[in-house]
Amino acid sequence: MSKHTPGPWKTTHSAMSGYRVSDSTGWGVAVVLKDANDEANAHLIAAAPQMLEALEACAAYWYYKRSPSIPEQSELISLGAEQAQRLIKAAIVAAKGEI
Numbered sequence: 001m002s003k004h005t006p007g008p009w010k011t012t013h014s015a016m017s018g019y020r021v022s023d024s025t026g027w028g029v030a031v032v033l034k035d036a037n038d039e040a041n042a043h044l045i046a047a048a049p050q051m052l053e054a055l056e057a058c059a060a061y062w063y064y065k066r067s068p069s070i071p072e073q074s075e076l077i078s079l080g081a082e083q084a085q086r087l088i089k090a091a092i093v094a095a096k097g098e099i
Helices: 038-046 048-066 075-095
Strands: 010-014 018-022 028-033
Touching (some): 010 038, 028 038, 048 075
Antiparallel strands (some): 010 018
C-alpha cells in the first residue's frame, strides 16, 4: 500500500468553490466543493492523519494490554493509554474544526 501525504493537513476557504485541504507545504490533498456541509467535510478530511495516528496508538495500547508477557500494571500500558487518549481527543477536536 502506498503512503499517504504526511500531516498536518489544513483547510483554507474559497468563497467561490468551497474548501481546499492542503499538506504542510501547501500542496493540495483534497477539494471539498461548496455545499451545505463543505466546512465540516473539509475539517473531517484534514483530520485524517491525526485520526490515523490515534488509531495506531490505540492498536499499540491494545497490543501491550493483551500481551501475556507485559504485567497489567506496567508503565508501558499506562503510557500507551495516556498517549492514545491524548491523540484521540486531538483528532476529534480537529475533525470537528474546533482548533
